[in-house]
Amino acid sequence: MATHATHAHAHAHAHAPVKRYSGILDWLTTVDHKKIGILYLFAGLFFFLVGGIEAILIRIQLISPMNDLIPADTFNELITMHGTTMIFFAAMPIIFGLMNAVVPLQIGARDVAFPFLNALGFWTFFFGGLLFNISWFIGTVPDMGWTSYVPLAGPDYNSGVGVDYYVLGLQISGIGSLLGGINFMATIINMRAPGMTFMRMPMFSWATFITSIMIVFAFPALTVGLVALMFDRLFQANFFDVNAGGNTVIWEHIFWLFGHPEVYILIIPGFGIISEVVSVFAKKRLFGYSSMIFSMVLIAFLGFMVWAHHMFTTGLGPVANALFSIATMLIAVPTGVKIFNWLLTLWGGSIRFTTPALFAIGFIPTFVMGGVTGVMLASAPADYQYHDSYFVVAHFHYVIVGGLLQGLFAGIHFWWPKMFGRMLNDTLGKWTFWTFYIGFHLTFFVQHFLGLLGMPRRVFTYLPHQGFDTMNLISTIGAILMGVGTVILVINMIQSWTKPKGVANDPWEDGRTLEWTISSPPPEYNFKQLPLVRAYDVWWKEKMDGNREVPPAEPVGPIHMPSPSILPFVMSVGLFVAGFGFMYKLHWLAIAGIGVTLVCMAVRSLFDDHGFHIDPEEEVHA
Amino acid sequence: MSAHQHAEGHLPHEPEKATLEGRNKVLGFWIFLGAEVVLFGTLFATFIALRHRVEDGPDPAHLFELPMIFAATMILLTSSLMSVFAVQAMHRHNVKALIAWLYPTVLLGLSFLVLEIYEFTHYVHEGHRMNTSAFSSAFYTLVGFHGAHVAFGILWISLLIGQLYKKGLTVVTAPKVYVSMIYWHFIDVVWVFIFSVVYLMQKVG
Numbered sequence: 001m002a003t004h005a006t007h008a009h010a011h012a013h014a015h016a017p018v019k020r021y022s023g024i025l026d027w028l029t030t031v032d033h034k035k036i037g038i039l040y041l042f043a044g045l046f047f048f049l050v051g052g053i054e055a056i057l058i059r060i061q062l063i064s065p066m067n068d069l070i071p072a073d074t075f076n077e078l079i080t081m082h083g084t085t086m087i088f089f090a091a092m093p094i095i096f097g098l099m100n101a102v103v104p105l106q107i108g109a110r111d112v113a114f115p116f117l118n119a120l121g122f123w124t125f126f127f128g129g130l131l132f133n134i135s136w137f138i139g140t141v142p143d144m145g146w147t148s149y150v151p152l153a154g155p156d157y158n159s160g161v162g163v164d165y166y167v168l169g170l171q172i173s174g175i176g177s178l179l180g181g182i183n184f185m186a187t188i189i190n191m192r193a194p195g196m197t198f199m200r201m202p203m204f205s206w207a208t209f210i211t212s213i214m215i216v217f218a219f220p221a222l223t224v225g226l227v228a229l230m231f232d233r234l235f236q237a238n239f240f241d242v243n244a245g246g247n248t249v250i251w252e253h254i255f256w257l258f259g260h261p262e263v264y265i266l267i268i269p270g271f272g273i274i275s276e277v278v279s280v281f282a283k284k285r286l287f288g289y290s291s292m293i294f295s296m297v298l299i300a301f302l303g304f305m306v307w308a309h310h311m312f313t314t315g316l317g318p319v320a321n322a323l324f325s326i327a328t329m330l331i332a333v334p335t336g337v338k339i340f341n342w343l344l345t346l347w348g349g350s351i352r353f354t355t356p357a358l359f360a361i362g363f364i365p366t367f368v369m370g371g372v373t374g375v376m377l378a379s380a381p382a383d384y385q386y387h388d389s390y391f392v393v394a395h396f397h398y399v400i401v402g403g404l405l406q407g408l409f410a411g412i413h414f415w416w417p418k419m420f421g422r423m424l425n426d427t428l429g430k431w432t433f434w435t436f437y438i439g440f441h442l443t444f445f446v447q448h449f450l451g452l453l454g455m456p457r458r459v460f461t462y463l464p465h466q467g468f469d470t471m472n473l474i475s476t477i478g479a480i481l482m483g484v485g486t487v488i489l490v491i492n493m494i495q496s497w498t499k500p501k502g503v504a505n506d507p508w509e510d511g512r513t514l515e516w517t518i519s520s521p522p523p524e525y526n527f528k529q530l531p532l533v534r535a536y537d538v539w540w541k542e543k544m545d546g547n548r549e550v551p552p553a554e555p556v557g558p559i560h561m562p563s564p565s566i567l568p569f570v571m572s573v574g575l576f577v578a579g580f581g582f583m584y585k586l587h588w589l590a591i592a593g594i595g596v597t598l599v600c601m602a603v604r605s606l607f608d609d610h611g612f613h614i615d616p617e618e619e620v621h622a
Numbered sequence: 623m624s625a626h627q628h629a630e631g632h633l634p635h636e637p638e639k640a641t642l643e644g645r646n647k648v649l650g651f652w653i654f655l656g657a658e659v660v661l662f663g664t665l666f667a668t669f670i671a672l673r674h675r676v677e678d679g680p681d682p683a684h685l686f687e688l689p690m691i692f693a694a695t696m697i698l699l700t701s702s703l704m705s706v707f708a709v710q711a712m713h714r715h716n717v718k719a720l721i722a723w724l725y726p727t728v729l730l731g732l733s734f735l736v737l738e739i740y741e742f743t744h745y746v747h748e749g750h751r752m753n754t755s756a757f758s759s760a761f762y763t764l765v766g767f768h769g770a771h772v773a774f775g776i777l778w779i780s781l782l783i784g785q786l787y788k789k790g791l792t793v794v795t796a797p798k799v800y801v802s803m804i805y806w807h808f809i810d811v812v813w814v815f816i817f818s819v820v821y822l823m824q825k826v827g
Binding site: 113114117178181182183185186189190191216217218219220221223224225227228231232235236237238239241244245246247250254257598602605606608 | 642646654656657658660661665671672675676677752753754756757759762763781784785789794798
């Protein structure tokens with residue numbers, strides 16, 4: 001690192017100053033991980049609101065038997081758009097938002113390994129999500145369910161362009177997820193501060209690392225599945241056309257080969273956030289740090305081995321079902337280890353019930369319930385009863401909303417002051433927690449019983465007097481309450497901007513990790529001097545040793561920064577345009593769009609980015 | 623150290639790993655290849671599942687002409703060997719030799735691609751099209767994905783040759799050359815699997 005600074009001195013004035021932008025162009029061209037994190041967060045929250053409105057419409061349709069508010073076709077569109085939006089365009093980007101905002105700070109890095117790719121990842125996600133959601137305005141909306149099973153999604157049963165919006169939207173945003181995964185893996189392996197060994201790394205960074213590995217090995221399977229489906233639909237290929245020798249079960253395998261790791265890709269960052277928050281607000285070292293890491297690794301590994309438990313009723317046979325059943329049940333073991341570690345971290349701690357702490361503590365019992373129903377579903381014979389019923393809906397909402405989303409809400413409240421320099425109001429935060437938490441359990445707890453009573457999922461209405469009526473009413477009331485909680489969160493965010501900037505470096509006062517050692521929001525270069533890490537929970541240790549700061553690992557010197565670039569934005573627009581070209585059989589448009597992207601790649605390769613230098617000392621004096 | 627030496631006009635021993643940017647690029651590219659393994663693995667799995675679904679299309683045992691495929695295989699393997707010499711030249715800091723080895727790398731890759739295009743057009747005339755059967759769809763998708771990777775590699779390495787003329791061998795260009803060579807080897811390895819699984823197995827089975 002010292003070398004870098006020397007090099008910087010030699011070249012400090014060698015190149016013309018890089019053009020820097022302000023206002024909207026600054027956001028379109030930024031390669032700063034903190035700004036990209038903010039973009040991810042707000043784009044994700046936007047899609048979360050869209051998916052939330054879809055959810056509330058679904059629940060309003062189901063409020064009473066034989067309700068005719070929403071026609072059956074529209075209902076199918078709503079459930080498809082809700083599921084896909086929430087997974088790919090709300091949960092994933094909010095996770096990437098927090099990773100971007102926090103991970104480089106936690107490991108003591110000035111940026112991610114590939115700032116340019118980071119921006120490209122955001123814009124491809126954004127335009128993929130935009131493409132997908134534009135289907136609402138063009139009139140043909142995907143309506144085959146978020147799993148897009150064939151032959152329903154094939155050209156014979158779905159001849160409109162609806163499914164194409166799904167295929168191309170996910171394909172384009174999938175590029176972004178893959179780039180993000182590669183980027184964070186490389187960042188965490190190569191860019192840790194001196195002394196930040198793997199076994200001193202904060203849990204959220206560990207979770208990011210493991211999730212990134214899973215992204216890298218899971219997303220390409222989805223890419224192939226989507227390509228096969230796209231070829232079937234656009235070029236009359238026969239992957240899934242049984243009449244021409246195709247096989248529909250292949251889609252199920254490929255989709256879940258991606259899809260099951262995907263749910264762990266979602267929950268593992270949640271685990272990481274909960275670990276950080278529990279430890280800070282219990283004022284205790286995380287119990288069982290290394291077993292936490294080991295259990296996450298094990299969950300990730302097993303997560304790739306269990307995809308066929310989504311297919312127990314497909315008819316793979318008793319041997320396959322038994323193996324996948326056992327493998328699935330095994331996952332409960334490392335997950336149980338994590339639950340007990342969180343409980344034992346809280347045990348005997350001096351707990352402060354702030355908003356993030358409430359979400360983290362609320363997470364534990366909720367996630368346990370989702371886990372228990374998971375083990376129930378893992379039992380293949382029993383699954384024949386639960387399959388495609390509301391029991392499944394209850395299960396996965398318990399793990400994804402009660403688990404991941406509560407983790408994300410905890411993380412947003414926890415790191416908001418670090419990202420924006422302003423606190424979220426704790427009273428409003430508690431209102432969010434209680435309305436959302438009670439609303440969540442009202443919505444989904446009863447759905448277990450609806451499922452056991454035999455209510456199938458994905459039906460747009462039901463007959464009265466089957467014992468479904470009251471529970472559906474309760475469920476809808478709960479969904480509206482969750483909506484209220486979300487609105488309070490948005491109000492809380494807006495009101496935080498009315499306050500002046502300038503919270504302390506360590507606004508929760510009990511921060512344990514490196515991000516709390518620098519100003520809120522951090523300077524563009526994060527660390528004036530890279531820190532020297534001497535322990536796990538480095539900032540806590542230095543505080544306990546009576547130090548006011550973490551010792552530096554290098555002298556102060558000019559810091560090299562990458563130049564902003566509009567290319568990631570243009571490349572993503574190219575892919576977006578090409579998507580429409582493919583969908584509407586305008587081949588010239590598809591070629592032009594891909595061409596724009598390829599030309600941008602060549603331009604990026606031909607013109608070296610020399611970047612620019614910031615001298616932190618000069619900035620202080622200026 | 624390394625960056626300083628570069629400033630004085632000396633290249634470090636392994637210029638591709640001399641800077642943090644270079645090391646990031648090499649590591650990131652290996653990770654990307656990990657993702658590519660899954661991509662091709664899924665394509666192979668799909669192909670193996672569908673390879674007997676020939677339906678009314680031409681029988682692959684008669685369709686495939688092994689001598690030409692073998693020639694294509696040798697061309698691509700040789701191209702990969704050229705890229706090994708290119709990297710060795712790069713490690714000797716010999717830009718002229720590096721460029722001289724990159725030319726046959728690209729040209730052999732190009733001839734492979736021409737052969738493949740000829741092969742595909744021949745198949746189409748024989749009635750083996752994308753929409754003939756599940757086998758044909760899986761065949762064109764798997765082999766076509768590989769072909770597209772070769773085409774991209776040709777464009778990429780050609781672009782790098784131009785950059786080497788203009789910018790010379792520096793700690794900026796060296797990692798680019800290095801990762802493109804890893805990519806080229808990877809494409810080669812994938813082809814070895816295609817040759818075995820698609821062509822040889824279809825002849826035997």
